[in-house]
Amino acid sequence: MEPAARKPGFLRNVLLRLLLFGVLIVIVRFAYVITLADESCTLGDFCFSPSPNLAMARTRSHALDALGGAATALERYASKDWINGVRFYSSVFQDLIAGGFLSPTAKSLCVETPTGRDVLALRVIGITNAVGISKKASPPLVKSGEALRIPFANGTFDFVFAGDGALERSPNAGQFAAEIARTLKPEGFAAFHVKANDTYSFNSFVDLFKFCCNVVKINDVLGFDSSMPHIKELIVKKERYGIDSDSYSNSKGKCSVPDYMKKLVRNAESLIEEEPLKPWITLKRNVKNIRYLTSMIDISFKDRYVYVDVGARSYGSSIGSWFRKQYPKQNKTFHVYAIEADKTFHQEYGLKKGVTLLPYAAWVRNESLVFEINRGPGEKVQGKGRGMGRIQPLQSSGGFDGGEVEKINGFDFAVWLKNTVSKNDFVVVKMDVEGTEFYLIPRLFETGAICLVDEIFLECHYNRWQRCCPGQRSPKYEKTYDQCLQLFTSLRQSGVLVHQWF
Ligand SMILES: *[C@@H]1O[C@H](CO)[C@@H](O)[C@H](O)[C@H]1NC(C)=O
Ligand SMILES: *[C@@H]1O[C@H](CO)[C@@H](O)[C@H](O)[C@H]1NC(C)=O
Ligand SMILES: *[C@@H]1O[C@H](CO)[C@@H](O)[C@H](O)[C@H]1NC(C)=O
């Protein structure tokens, strides 16, 4: 019994010694790196005093800090994760040096680095003028500061690194990019590690940095842990500053849809070619077949995320029940514009956060309109069946036979869209406008506003078979199913990802 009991004890002893030895090495290396930083660091408020005595004292106090914090920090510094991370980043940065993107004298910043493994890696390979920022400081490698408000002056750094998917996790990639561009010196480089690897996301990355920088290198890197097994490394160079990224997208007239978008559109669910005999079932079920854009591509590198519900009706009718719950949003917060002219629905919108109500009708120009109150056969005015019906310019009113009508303001939807969103925003539109789509869609093309829309859910109104009365078509709409199909097909052929809505 004795030897068997002693053996594990002996093993434990050896392991403990090994561990302590490892920890000692880490501390020595740590102290070395910190001391080195003291000698050459020039990073303003991060750096230690130039006076040798003070510097010595500070070094000592920092070394003590390092030892004092050791109790908690040791566990981290000796962990496999930490060591693998430092090793990984060392090799990444050595490659960047070899590529000419990073020099040993570069003033360097790592953003959103809670542990500072990348900062230590920089210092270990001899880039001593390196510091990290993170929400929570972790001295001596990481000081407190957020990527969206980098606590350094304009033009401070030769090199900025944002690893571990920091850019794509950011709630505001545009601001993130702007802060990095601001703190980079002219001709400085920034490197990003991201997960996203599709063409759409790459192009939005390029657009995000268009105002300052060019992408100079793309690299595939094998990650060091399971959170990011495959890493895209993107390197940009600051070559200009302050070019308005909107200036090219808000120009009047035509725009062209890029080829990668056309390819994505070909991967979407197919359109329903045959006119459905029971459209109220077939079209509703079709929602399950929808291949959402956000299930095919990564939308991380966008400025803002916007959902426009044209013909929104009540909050619950599609914003609450579908968009909030079912549309795959990749954890992004979308701002919602609800366009609804029928005042019955307006009150509830006042209480909704992140929703802007436009109490007008989407139209092709600013003018007064009349609309009919929609009622299903036999339904009461205020009931569920109520919704905005067909609209007509005021001048030609009287076209609605006998029904109840109201006067409303129409606005130029396409122009509004161009004034409200930019090419760098991710824009989803749902449109249910009782036949007005046959005016609004052509207007979106004519103005080029269609290029601002990433994905559109469109209900096309035609003389559909009616649920109430078998064998009878709806008398309300003149268009046929074929004309609707043509509208969908031409949208898709132009590279617009349109889905059939119900
Ligand atoms: C720093 O850059 C920003 C963004 O370009 C600019 O608005 C600001 O005025 C600059 N600050 C200084 C002190 O130059
Ligand atoms: C992107 O990466 C994922 C896994 O990370 C992979 O499944 C997919 O095929 C990759 N796509 C491209 C276009 O490389
Ligand atoms: C969204 O966030 C949750 C929790 O933060 C995470 O588990 C999930 O993977 C994220 N989803 C996406 C698509 O990023």
Ligand SMILES: *[C@@H]1O[C@H](CO)[C@@H](O)[C@H](O)[C@H]1NC(C)=O
């Ligand atoms: C239409 O109305 C909007 C909002 O009131 C306004 O900004 C725009 O200038 C108007 N357009 C025209 C052509 O009058």
